[in-house]
Amino acid sequence: MRLAKFSPRFWIALAVFAVIFLFGFIGPFLFPGHTPTKVVGGLYDPPSGVAWLGTDHIGQDVFGQLIYGTRTSLIVGLLGGAVAVVVGVVIGTLAGYIGGWVEEALMAFTNVIVAIPQIVVLILISIALNSRSAVGVGLVIAVTSWPWTARATRAQASSVRVREHLDIARLSGSGPIGMIMYDVLPYMLSYVVMAFVLQMSSAILTEAALSLLGLGPSNGVSLGIMLHWALAFESVRNGAWWAFVPPTVLLTLIAFVLLMLQSSLDEFFNPRLRGFGTRLRKVRGRLAGTIPLPGTVPVSPGVSGAELSPEPAAPGTAASGAAVPVGRKGSR
Amino acid sequence: MRFVRYLLRKAAWYLAVLVVAVFLNFLLPRLIPGNPVDTIVAQLGRGGVEGDSLRTIHEHYVHAFGLDQPMWRQFLTYLNHLVHGDLGLSFANYPAPVRGLIDDALPWTVAMQLPAILLGWIIGNLLGAAAAYKGGWADRGAFLGALFTSSVPYYCLAIILLYVLAVQFPVLPASGGYSFGNEPELTPAFFADAASHYWLPFLSLLLVFIGTQAVGMRSMAIYELGSDYVSYGRGLGLRDRTLVRYIFRNGMLPQITGLALSIGTLVAGALLTELVFSYPGLGTLLFNSISQNDYPVVSGITLVITVAVLAANFCVEIVYGIIDPRIRAAAQGER
Numbered sequence: 220m221r222l223a224k225f226s227p228r229f230w231i232a233l234a235v236f237a238v239i240f241l242f243g244f245i246g247p248f249l250f251p252g253h254t255p256t257k258v259v260g261g262l263y264d265p266p267s268g269v270a271w272l273g274t275d276h277i278g279q280d281v282f283g284q285l286i287y288g289t290r291t292s293l294i295v296g297l298l299g300g301a302v303a304v305v306v307g308v309v310i311g312t313l314a315g316y317i318g319g320w321v322e323e324a325l326m327a328f329t330n331v332i333v334a335i336p337q338i339v340v341l342i343l344i345s346i347a348l349n350s351r352s353a354v355g356v357g358l359v360i361a362v363t364s365w366p367w368t369a370r371a372t373r374a375q376a377s378s379v380r381v382r383e384h385l386d387i388a389r390l391s392g393s394g395p396i397g398m399i400m401y402d403v404l405p406y407m408l409s410y411v412v413m414a415f416v417l418q419m420s421s422a423i424l425t426e427a428a429l430s431l432l433g434l435g436p437s438n439g440v441s442l443g444i445m446l447h448w449a450l451a452f453e454s455v456r457n458g459a460w461w462a463f464v465p466p467t468v469l470l471t472l473i474a475f476v477l478l479m480l481q482s483s484l485d486e487f488f489n490p491r492l493r494g495f496g497t498r499l500r501k502v503r504g505r506l507a508g509t510i511p512l513p514g515t516v517p518v519s520p521g522v523s524g525a526e527l528s529p530e531p532a533a534p535g536t537a538a539s540g541a542a543v544p545v546g547r548k549g550s551r
Numbered sequence: 552m553r554f555v556r557y558l559l560r561k562a563a564w565y566l567a568v569l570v571v572a573v574f575l576n577f578l579l580p581r582l583i584p585g586n587p588v589d590t591i592v593a594q595l596g597r598g599g600v601e602g603d604s605l606r607t608i609h610e611h612y613v614h615a616f617g618l619d620q621p622m623w624r625q626f627l628t629y630l631n632h633l634v635h636g637d638l639g640l641s642f643a644n645y646p647a648p649v650r651g652l653i654d655d656a657l658p659w660t661v662a663m664q665l666p667a668i669l670l671g672w673i674i675g676n677l678l679g680a681a682a683a684y685k686g687g688w689a690d691r692g693a694f695l696g697a698l699f700t701s702s703v704p705y706y707c708l709a710i711i712l713l714y715v716l717a718v719q720f721p722v723l724p725a726s727g728g729y730s731f732g733n734e735p736e737l738t739p740a741f742f743a744d745a746a747s748h749y750w751l752p753f754l755s756l757l758l759v760f761i762g763t764q765a766v767g768m769r770s771m772a773i774y775e776l777g778s779d780y781v782s783y784g785r786g787l788g789l790r791d792r793t794l795v796r797y798i799f800r801n802g803m804l805p806q807i808t809g810l811a812l813s814i815g816t817l818v819a820g821a822l823l824t825e826l827v828f829s830y831p832g833l834g835t836l837l838f839n840s841i842s843q844n845d846y847p848v849v850s851g852i853t854l855v856i857t858v859a860v861l862a863a864n865f866c867v868e869i870v871y872g873i874i875d876p877r878i879r880a881a882a883q884g885e886r
Binding site for chain 2: 331334335336338339340342343344346347424427428431432433434446450455456458460463464467470471474475478479482
């Protein structure tokens with residue numbers, strides 16, 4: 220994989236995300252004077268030299284809160300995304316690779332979890348936990364969001380399973396674990412990476428949504444919690460833009476940038492998805508001159524990024540078993 | 552006959568999921584430290600009721616709620632109540648029934664979302680297909696715009712719209728479903744008032760739906776544009792217009808599923824929009840009951856959401872089974 224092949228969109232998205240990441244994790248050292256709990260003024264003071272982004276409903280420094288809030292949101296996102304992907308990949312790979320009743324059982328379990336709306340389970344678990352740390356919230360989100368990854372991974376794994384190189388590995392005496400590690404997982408790595416990006420983005424937004432409902436981390440501040448208090452104390456209707464615009468902008472930016480990252484990765488791995496400019500019909504105006512390149516297998520919607528998404532646009536197609544993955548035919 | 556078998560299998564499966572969901576709904580709120588009776592009695596205690604009578608009240612309620620019975624029997628009682636449409640009593644507005652609170656809130660949620668979903672779906676699909684077909688700068692602009700409105704968290708968009716259109720340039724009312732001091736009633740004056748409050752939440756949802764649908768339709772159309780039947784059709788000398796019709800029709804299938812599912816998830820889809828605009832729907836009710844530890848209302852709302860989503864998914868699968876015989880075959884392990 221040569222780096223130069225990534226699109227500019229990928230590099231821009233990566234750069235913006237890196238800046239947000241550094242803001243959250245290096246920020247506390249760069250701006251030691253700005254801590255989230257320090258009271259520097261009154262109710263919704265406008266931005267000043269002391270409080271760069273004004274103060275919130277109890278006079279705390281919004282800039283300091285933004286640093287620590289970003290950090291909490293990123294921690295929840297990274298942890299929730301990573302755990303969800305690991306659980307999903309383990310279950311999906313085992314189901315797809317082993318097959319038989321193990322696959323049936325694991326997928327039945329996965330499908331039950333998919334069918335129950337995530338927000339319902341999140342609300343119920345969150346109110347049952349009396350105090351929630353950022354790590355706890357991340358884990359709760361992971362527990363409810365792995366099934367999409369498990370499903371996509373299962374489809375991948377069962378298509379990889381019937382490839383010839385596995386026979387060679389088997390002949391040369393690899394055990395099942397070695398085969399999964401060296402002969403199955405590497406072929407799914409691109410999907411795992413994209414799934415992680417999407418799961419991370421969804422975990423960050425889910426945390427914000429939970430926090431807005433009042434079920435966020437109970438210690439510390441996150442972007443969602445900042446919004447929660449800004450709404451609860453009517454900063455929007457009082458025109459105190461500094462209390463709600465920064466977290467809104469950061470959340471939007473994170474969501475947008477991660478989506479960009481995922482979609483440019485998707486285009487990188489599935490060249491047929493590339494849109495502008497490379498579209499063949501450009502040759503003669505509209506539809507003229509569409510020549511299918513020999514050997515380009517159309518990317519099945521079942522294996523493109525849409526399927527990996529924790530909240531795909533149309534979960535029902537997957538739920539109904541309609542999206543029979545491409546490589547599935549030979550596996551039975 | 553095969554279709555009946557398919558139907559029964561699906562029905563059984565969804566029933567099983569429903570039981571699991573109802574069980575979670577029953578179990579998780581009961582894991583909260585301290586039981587609901589303690590909460591009510593503590594509130595009474597704050598109201599100045601004395602110790603001995605408090606204990607009597609406590610025992611009375613423990614018995615009335617069936618908390619002195621084993622868990623499985625409590626679950627059966629809970630199921631029995633559910634079947635009769637009884638969701639229990641609210642703590643915060645004791646003794647208002649949860650059912651009544653939800654019944655009051657639900658119409659607002661549906662009335663806000665349904666038009667936004669339908670209109671957004673139509674506009675979004677047309678936009679997406681047009682962008683894919685035109686290509687070039689129109690595509691680039693429409694795609695980035697749609698990608699943005701679909702990836703912005705919908706509550707963030709709602710907050711920004713609220714600030715711009717109700718605070719900075721106060722052209723629309725800033726909160727609620729109707730003006731303060733007005734009561735819901737069937738008069739033209741009330742409807743006019745409600746309509747002016749309707750615009751902001753509606754707009755914020757509409758933009759998001761347009762974006763989501765346009766992104767989906769565009770990538771479907773691009774995928775179809777490059778497919779073999781299009782080249783073959785061109786080889787036969789079909790006109791562009793005919794081809795576009797084919798492409799549109801094929802691209803629509805997943806979009807229709809998307810529509811059905813967003814109508815199904817409608818109840819849970821915009822909880823936070825209501826919260827931002829203090830719109831008197833389920834989202835605001837949920838928010839208030841969470842902040843007041845009003846567990847019966849919370850679990851009543853989660854139950855309504857679950858049932859709505861499961862019912863919608865079930866309907867989609869049935870319709871798909873009717874439309875597409877391949878799905879029936881796949882479900883029965885045939886190829």
